[in-house]
Amino acid sequence: xxxxxxxxxxxxxxxxxxxxxxxxxxxxxxxxxxxxxxxxxxxxxxxxxxxxxxxxxxxxxxxxxxxxxxxxxxxxxxxxxxxxxxxxxxxxxxxxxxxxxxxxxxxxxxxxxxxxxxxxxxxxxxxxxxxxxxxxxxxxxxxxxxxxxxxxxxxxxxxxxxxxxxxxxxxxxxxxxxxxxxxxxxxxxxxxxxxxxxxxxxxxxxxxxxxxxxxxxxxxxxxxxxxxxxxxxxxxxxxxxxxxxxxxxxxxxxxxxxxxxxxxxxxxxxxxxxxxxxxxxxxxxxxxxxxxxxxxxxxxxxxxxxxxxxxxxxxxxxxxxx
Amino acid sequence: xxxxxxxxxxxxxxxxxxxxxxxxxxxxxxxxxxxxxxxxxxxxxxxxxxxxxxxxxxxxxxxxxxxxxxxxxxxxxxxxxxxxxxxxxxxxxxxxxxxxxxxxxxxxxxxxxxxxxxxxxxxxxxxxxxxxxxxxxxxxxxxxxxxxxxxxxxxxxxxxxxxxxxxxxxxxxxxxxxxxxxxxxxxxxxxxxxxxxxxxxxxxxxxxxxxxxxxxxxxxxxxxxxxxxxxxxxxxxxxxxxxxxxxxxxxxxxxxxxxxxxxxxxxxxxxxxxxxxxxxxxxxxxxxxxxxxx
Numbered sequence: 001x002x003x004x005x006x007x008x009x010x011x012x013x014x015x016x017x018x019x020x021x022x023x024x025x026x027x028x029x030x031x032x033x034x035x036x037x038x039x040x041x042x043x044x045x046x047x048x049x050x051x052x053x054x055x056x057x058x059x060x061x062x063x064x065x066x067x068x069x070x071x072x073x074x075x076x077x078x079x080x081x082x083x084x085x086x087x088x089x090x091x092x093x094x095x096x097x098x099x100x101x102x103x104x105x106x107x108x109x110x111x112x113x114x115x116x117x118x119x120x121x122x123x124x125x126x127x128x129x130x131x132x133x134x135x136x137x138x139x140x141x142x143x144x145x146x147x148x149x150x151x152x153x154x155x156x157x158x159x160x161x162x163x164x165x166x167x168x169x170x171x172x173x174x175x176x177x178x179x180x181x182x183x184x185x186x187x188x189x190x191x192x193x194x195x196x197x198x199x200x201x202x203x204x205x206x207x208x209x210x211x212x213x214x215x216x217x218x219x220x221x222x223x224x225x226x227x228x229x230x231x232x233x234x235x236x237x238x239x240x241x242x243x244x245x246x247x248x249x250x251x252x253x254x255x256x257x258x259x260x261x262x263x264x265x266x267x268x269x270x271x272x273x274x275x276x277x278x279x280x281x282x283x284x285x286x287x288x289x290x291x292x293x294x295x296x297x298x299x300x301x302x303x304x305x306x307x308x309x310x311x312x313x314x315x316x317x318x319x320x321x322x
Numbered sequence: 323x324x325x326x327x328x329x330x331x332x333x334x335x336x337x338x339x340x341x342x343x344x345x346x347x348x349x350x351x352x353x354x355x356x357x358x359x360x361x362x363x364x365x366x367x368x369x370x371x372x373x374x375x376x377x378x379x380x381x382x383x384x385x386x387x388x389x390x391x392x393x394x395x396x397x398x399x400x401x402x403x404x405x406x407x408x409x410x411x412x413x414x415x416x417x418x419x420x421x422x423x424x425x426x427x428x429x430x431x432x433x434x435x436x437x438x439x440x441x442x443x444x445x446x447x448x449x450x451x452x453x454x455x456x457x458x459x460x461x462x463x464x465x466x467x468x469x470x471x472x473x474x475x476x477x478x479x480x481x482x483x484x485x486x487x488x489x490x491x492x493x494x495x496x497x498x499x500x501x502x503x504x505x506x507x508x509x510x511x512x513x514x515x516x517x518x519x520x521x522x523x524x525x526x527x528x529x530x531x532x533x534x535x536x537x538x539x540x541x542x543x544x545x546x547x548x549x550x551x552x553x554x555x556x557x558x559x560x561x562x563x564x565x566x567x568x569x570x571x572x573x574x575x576x577x578x579x580x581x582x583x584x585x586x587x588x589x590x591x592x593x594x595x596x597x598x599x600x601x602x603x604x605x606x607x608x609x610x611x612x613x614x615x616x
Contacts, residue, residue, distance in 0.1 A: 039522075060342055065509055091515075092514060096383060097510070099506040104505045104511055105506035105507055106510075107511075107529070118511070123515060168510065168514070
C-alpha cells in the first residue's frame with residue numbers, strides 16, 4: 001500500500017453570520033465541522049454528498065483557498081496550516097485544483113497560452129521559450145490543438161475550457177489535485193471524455209485526486225475510496241466496491257437507492273428521505289442525520305454517533321450501522 | 323470559433339463608418355477631445371501671439387477692447403491682449419488640470435477600492451468610512467479650502483482637485499471588485515500561488531477597468547469646471563497666465579461693452595466638458611452588457 005500523501009485531522013470551517021449596523025457575529029454556518037481522512041499517493045478519493053453538505057468548502061479548505069477555522073492538514077509530512085504565506089505559495093506547486101464552472105474559472109482577458117503560462121511565471125520557472133514549449137505540450141496532453149494557445153476562452157465550448165482548466169492545474173507538476181465537480185457543468189457525452197482524460201493523466205503523472213462530486217455513477221467509475229458527507233460531517237468512508245455493495249450508513253443507503261438503473265424490470269426498494277436538509281447554521285443535536293433518518297432511535301437525538309471502523313477500512317458515523 | 327464565422331473582413335473605412343454611425347456620441351466626444359489635445363500641445367504654433375503681450379494697438383482710442391475681426395480675430399481684452407491666443411493657451415491649463423487631477427483621483431480611488439473590496443472586514447470598514455467622510459464635504463468648498471491653504475497656483479489646484487475627487491471612484495471600484503473576486507478565475511490565480519498584489523493588479527484590475535474608465539472620462543470634464551471655478555474666484559491660476567476661468571472672471575466685468583471676453587472662453591469650456599461627457603457616455607454604451615450589438 002502506498003504511503004499517505006495527505007492527512008486531514010478534524011478540519012473545520014465556520015463562516016460567521018453578521019447582522020446589524022455593528023456587524024456583530026450572531027452565529028456561524030458550520031460548512032465543514034470536523035472532517036478527517038487521509039489520501040494515499042496515487043489514489044482517488046471520491047467525496048460525495050448533496051448540495052450544501054460542505055464538500056466544496058472542504059476541498060478548498062484543504063488547499064487553504066478558504067482559511068480553515070480549525071484542524072490540521074499534513075501534506076507530505078508538512079503541516080500546511082503552519083506555513084508562512086511565502087511558504088504556502090511555494091507549496092501550491094504541489095497541490096492544485098480544477099474548478100466546477102469552466103465558464104468562470106478562466107480569466108476572460110487572458111489567452112489560453114497566457115492562462116497556462118501564468119503558473120510558471122508566478123513561480124519563475126523556465127525561460128520564455130521553455131514556457132511556450134510547455135504550454136504546447138500541456139495542450140497536447142489534454143487533447144487540444146497547440147494552436148489554441150493564441151485564442152481566448154470565449155471562443156471555446158465548456159468541455160474544451162475544462163480541458164484548459166485541467167492543463168492549468170497540471171502546469172506546475174503537482175502531486176495532489178482537488179477536482180471540484182469537474183464534470184458537473186458538462187454534457188454527458190463530454191463528461192465521459194473528460195473523465196477518461198483525468199484517468200489517463202493520473203496514470204501518466206502518478207497524480208493523487210480528491211474528486212468532489214454529487215454524481216454517484218461518476219464517483220463509482222473513478223474512485224478508489226469514497227467518502228460520503230452530510231451537513232458538514234462525514235457519514236461513511238470505504239473502498240468504492242465495498243461502499244456500493246454494502247453501505248452501512250442509512251444516508252448512504254438512501255443515496256444509493258436513488259441512483260437510476262437502466263433496467264425497467266428491475267424492482268428495488270427506494271428509500272425516500274423525508275424533510276429538508278437542516279440549516280448548517282443550526283444543525284440538529286446528536287446525530288446530524290437523525291431528523292431524516294428512517295432507522296433512527298431515541299439515542300440518535302441525544303448523542304452523536306462518533307466515527308467508527310465497522311469492518312477493516314470501512315468507517316461510518318452511525319449508532320446502528322446496517 | 324467565433325471569428326471564423328464573421329466572414330471576410332470589411333475594408334477599414336467601411337467598418338469605421340459603421341461604427342461611427344452606431345456610436346455617434348463616442349466619436350463626436352473623441353473628436354472634441356482630440357481637437358483639444360492638439361490645441362493644448364501645439365498652442366505656441368496655433369496661437370497668433372504670446373498670451374501676455376499687451377499690444378499698443380490692442381485698444382480703441384477711448385481705451386476699450388477691440389471687437390473680434392481684423393488683426394485680432396477674436397478681439398482683445400481690456401489690457402489689449404489677443405483673446406484668440408489666450409483661449410488657445412488656456413486650453414493647456416484646462417487639459418493639464420483636468421487630466422492630471424483625474425489621474426491622481428484614479429490612482430487613489432482605485433487602490434483604496436481594490437483593497438477595500440478584496441480584503442473586506444476591518445480595512446473595508448475604515449476605507450469606506452473615510453470615503454463617506456470625503457464625499458460628505460461639498461466638493462467645491464473642500465477644493466477651495468485646500469487651495470486656500472496650499473496657495474493659489476496651477477499645481478496646487480491640480481493637487482487639491484485630485485486629492486478630494488477619489489470618493490466616487492473608490493466606491494465604484496469596490497463594488498466591481500466585490501463582484502469579480504467571486505469568479506473562480508480569481509480563486510484559480512490564488513491556487514497557482516500568485517501573490518495578493520498580482521491578484522489585485524494583474525487579474526482583478528483589468529477585469530473592472532471598463533466602468534472606471536467611463537467614470538474617469540466624465541471626471542475630466544467635471545474637474546475642468548472645478549478648475550475654471552477656482553480660477554474664476556481668483557484662487558486658481560493667476561494672471562497673466564490665461565485660464566478659461568480667470569478669463570471669464572475678467573470678461574464678466576466688461577460684459578456690457580465687450581461680451582466676447584467671457585463668451586469665447588465660456589464656449590470653449592462648454593465644448594471641452596461636452597466632449598468628455600459625450601465620450602464617457604459613449605464608452606458606457608459600448609461597455610454596457612445589455613447593449614447586445616457590440
